[in-house]
Every structure is written in structure tokens, then in C-alpha cells.
Amino acid sequence: MDLSAARVLITGASRGIGLEIARALHAQGATIIGTARSEASIAAAVEELDMIPVVGDLNDPAVADRVIDEALTHGPIDVLINNAGIEIVGQVAEQDPNDLRAVIGVNLEVPITLAHHVLPHMLERGSGRIVNVSSMASVVSSPGWATYSASKAGLSSFSRSLKTELAGTGVGVTVVEIGFVQTDMLDDLRSNDFVKASFDRYKRLGLARIMAADEAASAIATAIEKERSHVRLPKRSIAMSMIANAPRRFAELVQKGVPTA
């Protein structure tokens, strides 16, 4: 995909990985439409990258339902990057059910809703890409983040199934399964004793490497440009994702040629 004239909608573009993706794509000439919860949180990114802001709490279904239409008022969307995500760590038995619903809502329901709204426009043009920022947590189990892992496992599964549904349409899907990235979210994660203990264990075993957000963003930008269907980082963890996804890959091969329209 030629990114120099692309129009890209990034959810959660105010900070962390989303902001770095915006920087990487803006540097290649793309126009960025970025979402965040408030004008104040996205103001600096708007100023720096000439970003078009779309503001609202995506956990509100009315906001999730209007984001695509609002973005489309600026022209067609070539790439939707479902990046916004939240982590509320703790033991399931002790957590507030509203927090559990919010994690599933923002991390899983919102990307599906935005894909639903943008797809008719991409299919009509016969081109486009949906990028879903999942996580290595989609394939590993650790105490303290069961609901987060479930949301990301759902997002990875949705992405790969959607890819089969869109075969031959000109619209592609990229799923991003990455390990630890230095952002506000990682700081929050490590504030929980259970998560910190499992994080430290991964580190001792040499399985965890903390990436900089711009490293993850650069790999995501390259995957969009080269129309790749997945991003897996860091390299030392690639086998986990490949093994866990082997049944899905097998089904994709078996279903090659199954009509999708």
C-alpha cells in the first residue's frame, strides 16, 4: 500500500503505541485521523502531526457508532488501526464487574464495531486495511490479567476469521501480537503484584524484552505498507504466537477457495 497519500484512522492516537504509529505514518505522508477520550489528551498530537481529532469515550456505544461517520467527513478511510486499549489488572473475584465489562468493551467490542462500520466503505472501493492491535497476552496465560488476555484472544481470533471472510475483496487485515512495550499501560500493569511477579519470571527466563513504542510502531507501519497479515514482536516470542495460532492457520489453508460472496 502506498502510504504517501493514505488516510489513516488510529484509535488511541494521543499517546503510547498509537501516537508512535501516527508519527511513523505521518512521516511517510499519510493523513492521520486520531481518536482519544478528550480534546486535552490529543491536543499535542494534533499540533505536532496536523492530526484530525475525533474525541469521545469509545466505551460509550454511541461514540463507537459515530467515529467512522465522523472520520469519513474528511474523505475515505484507507486504513483503520484499532489501537485503543485498556488494562485493569487484578483478581477476577475481586474486580468491579464494570471494569471487566470495560476491558472487553474497549479492547474487543469496539474494534469489531468499527470494522463493521468501515467495511462497507472499504468493500465498495475494493481496497483498505484493518489493523487490530492485539497482544502476546492473547496466547499466554498469567494471573492478574485474565480478562485482558480474553479480550486480546478474542481480537486475534476475530482478525484471522475476518481475513478469511475478506479474501479476494481487496480489503486486508493485519493482527499485531506484541509483547511488552514501554508505555503508560506497562507501568500500570507492573503496579499489580501478580502481574509484576509473572513479568519478572518472564524476564528472568529471557522471554520478555521491553520494546520502545517507536520500535513496535515502525514494525506496524512496515506491515501496513507491505500488506502483511501479522506483526509478531519481540522475535524471541514469535514461536508462542505461531504455535498457538497453528489451528487457525490450518483452517485458513483448508478453506482456501471457499467462496466469500
Ligand SMILES: NC(=O)c1ccc[n+]([C@@H]2O[C@H](COP(=O)([O-])OP(=O)(O)OC[C@H]3O[C@@H](n4cnc5c(N)ncnc54)[C@H](OP(=O)(O)O)[C@@H]3O)[C@@H](O)[C@H]2O)c1
Ligand atoms: N504497552 C504494552 O506493553 C502493550 C503490549 C501489547 C499490546 N498492547 C496494546 O497496544 C495498544 C496501545 O497500548 P498502549 O500501551 O499504547 O496504551 P496507553 O499508552 O495506555 O494508551 C492508550 C490509548 O488508548 C486511548 N483510550 C484508552 N481508553 C479509551 C477509551 N475508553 N476511549 C477512547 N480512547 C481510549 C487513550 O486515550 P486517552 O489519552 O484519551 O486516555 C490512549 O490514546 C492497546 O490495545 C494495548 O492493549 C500494549
